[in-house]
Amino acid sequence: MKLKPNQFFAVLILLLVLTSCGTLKPLAPAKTEVDIPKLIQPVSNVEVPVTVDLKSYFTQAENSVSHKYSGNKQACEGLSYAYTFTRTPFTITGSNNTVNLKFTGSYGFTASYCAKCAVVFGQGQQCIVPTVAAQCGVGNEPPRRMEISYRSVINVMPDYHLQSKTILYPAPKPIDRCNVFLGNIDVTDRLIQYISGPLNDLGKQVDAKIAAYDIKPMIAEIWKNLTTETKVGDVGYVSINPQSVRLSSFNLNGSLLTFSVGLSAKPVVTTVSAPPLPKPLPNLTAYKPANGFNVYLDLLENYDHLTNIVNQQVAGQGSKVAGNEFIVDKTKIYGIGKQIVMQVDFKGTSTGTIYLVGTPNYNAVTHKLSFPDLSFDLQTKAWMLKVAKWMFNGKITDMIRQRATYNFTQFIADSKTRLQKELSRDLGNNTRSVVTIKNLDIEAIYPTAEKLIIRTLSDGQLKVNVVM
DSSP, X not given: OOOOHHHHHHHHHHHHXXXXXXXXXXXXXXXXXXXXXXXXXXXXXXXXXXXXXXXXHHHHHXXXXXXXXXXXXXXXXXXXXXXXXXXXXXXXXXXXXXXXXXXXXXXXXXXXXXXXXXXXXXTEEEEOSOOEEEEESSTTSOOEEEEEXXXXXEEEOXXXXXXXXXXXXXXXXXXXXXOOEETTEEHHHHHHHHHHHHHHHHHHHHHHHHHTOBOHHHHHXXXXXXXXXXXXTTTEEXXXXXXXXXXXXXXXXTTEEEEEEEXXXXXXXXXXXXXXXXXXXXXXXXXXXXXXXXXXXXEEEEHHHHHHHHHHHHTTOEEEETTEEEEEEEEEEEEETTEEEEEEEEEESSEEEEEEEEOOEEETTTTEEEOTTOEEOHHHHHHHHHHOGGGOSHHHHHHHHHHOOEEOHHHHHHHHHHHHHHHSOEEETTEEEEEEEEEEEEEEEEEOSSEEEEEEEEEEEEEEEEEO
């Protein structure tokens, strides 16, 4: 049958309409860029535990003083004596900022006592009464022992030097006492008086050696390490940016001196390397215990990953509307401005592509990302009204909206582990940072053209272990 011209055009128009009804291809939403709010970091506190072994300083102090003392006094009237005193090395104990030094001294003496002297013609001063003599811990007798103890209180000076005050405490205590009395004089007590001078000199040597220890270079090195930036995965470059420094009180366990360097800091996070300018070490401020750090970090999530997750939940899902069937084939997600676009390829009564736009919404309790305002893009609406009005229905958007979700629970756990690993690092010179992230909370989500920017707030502890 041959069609007349007017019939041919009518059939052609019908075919065009039918073809249009079967395939939907609206224009994709235009991409726009928006400025992401800048990170404003709160003040954080960094705790730097430091361990210093003072044993070598105590050893230097005791080696600078003789281990053996001797002395004598010869008098015509009264007590005459000669003694020897030998000490053992220090034993060191301590707690808080007090060091206890102790050693055992072995001693022996000979003594004589004259109650009355007078000038004898041609002989000078002479004892005119019988002389009383005694000895203890010499000759065939074993040396007697005496316990000597010191107490040394250690503090830090504003110039970062240590200061100590070392005194004999308690008083020397005989373990094996020589019960020798000459003229009502306890010879052992008199001996203790004589050796107190050299023993006090030993305490002064301890103070001199401790005062020579300058902790400023060590703290300056910590300060320098913490003012440099660190590359942290795809987060960017992180600088601790310390602002002030303080020292805790000291604690001693044996010869190990431990204390904390407290730093107040305002961490800086940049996407490109921007090494901070050197900052001189400031004076010490009053110590207060650190309450940990609070740091905002922008983590990135690839749209491909988000697309795969959503496809697992949406692809193959369908809805029937007015006798027509709509089945999701696959989706693709990307960002425009403050919203995301979900490109949906579909099949069923019609085939084609539609676009939905929505604003990310994050539930901090469930850790779930959803798009409660997800709806058809304006271009998609216009095409639907022309060729597929039946699709312009809430059942389709409701079905996709309910299933297009993403749970960030695993993302948060993985991010905590990754950040702890990357921020815990060797700083050199027996110095290592140890980061413990207690909580990582998502504060906001910003879509960009390529990735989701996930702004997080982390809190935890940053310690820098130093062993000198």
